Amino acid sequence: MAEQQNKNRYSIIVPTYNERLNIALLVFLVFKHIPDVDFEIIIVDDGSPDGTQDIVKQLQQVYGDDRILLRARPKKLGLGTAYSHGLKHASGNFVVIMDADLSHHPKYLPHFIKKQVETGADIVTGTRYVKGGGVHGWTLMRKLTSRGANVLAHTLLWPGVSDLTGSFRLYKKSVLEDIISSCVSKGYVFQMEMIVRASRKGYHIEEVPITFVDRVYGSSKLGGSEIVEYLKGLVYLLFTT
Amino acid sequence: MKHIAKIMAFLMAVTAVWISLLQTKMIPQSHTWLLPLYFIVSLGCYGLLMVGVGLMQFPTCPQEAVLLQQDVIEAKQFLKHNGVDVGTD
Numbered sequence: 001m002a003e004q005q006n007k008n009r010y011s012i013i014v015p016t017y018n019e020r021l022n023i024a025l026l027v028f029l030v031f032k033h034i035p036d037v038d039f040e041i042i043i044v045d046d047g048s049p050d051g052t053q054d055i056v057k058q059l060q061q062v063y064g065d066d067r068i069l070l071r072a073r074p075k076k077l078g079l080g081t082a083y084s085h086g087l088k089h090a091s092g093n094f095v096v097i098m099d100a101d102l103s104h105h106p107k108y109l110p111h112f113i114k115k116q117v118e119t120g121a122d123i124v125t126g127t128r129y130v131k132g133g134g135v136h137g138w139t140l141m142r143k144l145t146s147r148g149a150n151v152l153a154h155t156l157l158w159p160g161v162s163d164l165t166g167s168f169r170l171y172k173k174s175v176l177e178d179i180i181s182s183c184v185s186k187g188y189v190f191q192m193e194m195i196v197r198a199s200r201k202g203y204h205i206e207e208v209p210i211t212f213v214d215r216v217y218g219s220s221k222l223g224g225s226e227i228v229e230y231l232k233g234l235v236y237l238l239f240t241t
Numbered sequence: 242m243k244h245i246a247k248i249m250a251f252l253m254a255v256t257a258v259w260i261s262l263l264q265t266k267m268i269p270q271s272h273t274w275l276l277p278l279y280f281i282v283s284l285g286c287y288g289l290l291m292v293g294v295g296l297m298q299f300p301t302c303p304q305e306a307v308l309l310q311q312d313v314i315e316a317k318q319f320l321k322h323n324g325v326d327v328g329t330d
Binding site for chain 1: 243244245248288291292295296299300301302303305306309312313315316317319320323324325326327
């Protein structure tokens, strides 16, 4: 079946911190799975001590520095500001945000793009919790907290999407700019705030099943205090959205 | 309208119904006084049920880990060949 020419340009923003190996693997996989799409990868590195930026420069030699943009920052300044920073340098009319640790597989990028083109959605968000999606490498405890957190958030917020904390998403650039300016939370709550605010504002949101394999290389940044932050975040969203 | 306002409005409507039930004496008073308790307990049970069902039906994808490992091997091969340092972590 012949595909209509997609004249959109996609800016893929990837925040990194100590992702020396993963970022190279990620870039390879992106080029492998969307070779005929007009895109750029914007890597926002927060001063990684492991030499992530050196690897990015090597990748620029291979793929071109018009396709791979390094927009670094001096130190860890948070996820939300990383997206804002990347957004300032984005030349596409669409923006994809994804994690650098390969838990978000680039093979789903064509699915996101297709879904958006078919439905004209403002936002396409990846969901791990529906049939066709899934997770691997999660302990029972993690599944329990994830499920519990989801049920709680759905009961309190009625968000309209199945995966609130997911961070593999495709946005129309104007939509992302609009929402990000009104979001103030940090970490996982930031992702929730983005999608809840989008839902409240009436943006057209579609979902695409994705599989999520817990990080292969490196240490996960999930800690215990995240639960407290999550609960505080829920209450905050309850009162401000 | 903020979401909390919607929830408050809903709770107020439910409370109004409850108070009117208390006053019209359609249902025996003893039952009516316990209705809020039943409501909260049901909500709790529903929540636990949703968590339990969700946990049992949690979609998993072990085959994806295998595929990912294959991708990693392919990626490392290409990158090494093209001068990107993918040495052991």
